[in-house]
Amino acid sequence: MTPHPDFDVIVFDILGTMVDEPGGIARGVRALRPDLDDAGTDALVRTWYRHVDEQQREIIGGRRPYADSTVIDQEAAARVAAEAGVADEDAIRSLAGAGQRLDPWPDSVPALARLASRFPVVGLSNAGHRALTRINAHSGLRWHQVLSAEDARGYKPDPGVYRLATANTGLAPDRLLMVAAHAWDLRGARAVGLRTAYVERPVGDPPGDGDSFDLTATSLDHLATLLGTD
Structure with a gap:
C-alpha cells in the first residue's frame, strides 16, 4: 500500500455522504x-x-x-x-x-472498495454505535475502522469528535483526509488540522463562497479517480 504524498488515511462522514x-x-x-x-x-x-x-x-x-x-x-x-x-x-x-435503514448512494460501495484497496478507510459518524451497526449492515459499507461521536460524548462539528480520528490512527491531523458532502463538517475538520475533500451529493451542505477545501469531487467515484485508484 503506497501512501499518498499528502495524507495516509481517509476519514469519511457517513450520513448523507455515503448513505441517503x-x-x-x-x-x-x-x-x-x-x-x-x-x-x-x-x-x-x-x-x-x-x-x-x-x-x-x-x-x-x-x-x-x-x-x-x-x-x-x-x-x-x-x-x-x-x-x-x-x-x-x-x-x-x-x-x-428508518434512520438506520439507509441505502448507499450508487457509487458508495464500489468506490469505497477502490479507495480501501490503496488507503486505510475510516468512518467517522454522528450516529451512535448501535445505529452504526445497523446502518453499515443495511448499506453494505465496509470499513477498516468505524468511529462514533458517541465516544466523544458529543456531535460534529465539536472538535473532540474529529480528534477521535487522530487518536485512533495515531497520526497527526494533517495526515488524515476528511471526506464529506457537508461543508459545515469539513470546516469542523479543517479547524483541527485535517485535510478536506468535498464530495457532491443530492443532499448535504454545499460549499459557500468563502470555503476552500483540498479536493472537490462530483462523486465518490470521481474522488477515487482523483486519488489514483484503478
Whole structure:
C-alpha cells in the first residue's frame, strides 16, 4: 500500500455522504402516513431534521446531557408522528428505525472498495454505535475502522469528535483526509488540522463562497479517480 504524498488515511462522514439519510427517513414517513403528498412528506422530514439539529446543538453547547443518536431519532420520530396525527407506538418505533435503514448512494460501495484497496478507510459518524451497526449492515459499507461521536460524548462539528480520528490512527491531523458532502463538517475538520475533500451529493451542505477545501469531487467515484485508484 503506497501512501499518498499528502495524507495516509481517509476519514469519511457517513450520513448523507455515503448513505441517503433523507431518503430513508422519507420512506419511513410515507409508511407512517401513506396518504401524504410529496410536499407533506418533505415537511415532516424537515421536522425530523429540525429536532435532530436542535438537540445536537443543545448537547454541543452543554445545555443537555449527552444522548446518542438512537435516543434523538426516537424523539424525532415521536415529534414527527405528533405533527402527523399518529399516536401508534409501534408505528413510531418503526419510523425511528428508518434512520438506520439507509441505502448507499450508487457509487458508495464500489468506490469505497477502490479507495480501501490503496488507503486505510475510516468512518467517522454522528450516529451512535448501535445505529452504526445497523446502518453499515443495511448499506453494505465496509470499513477498516468505524468511529462514533458517541465516544466523544458529543456531535460534529465539536472538535473532540474529529480528534477521535487522530487518536485512533495515531497520526497527526494533517495526515488524515476528511471526506464529506457537508461543508459545515469539513470546516469542523479543517479547524483541527485535517485535510478536506468535498464530495457532491443530492443532499448535504454545499460549499459557500468563502470555503476552500483540498479536493472537490462530483462523486465518490470521481474522488477515487482523483486519488489514483484503478
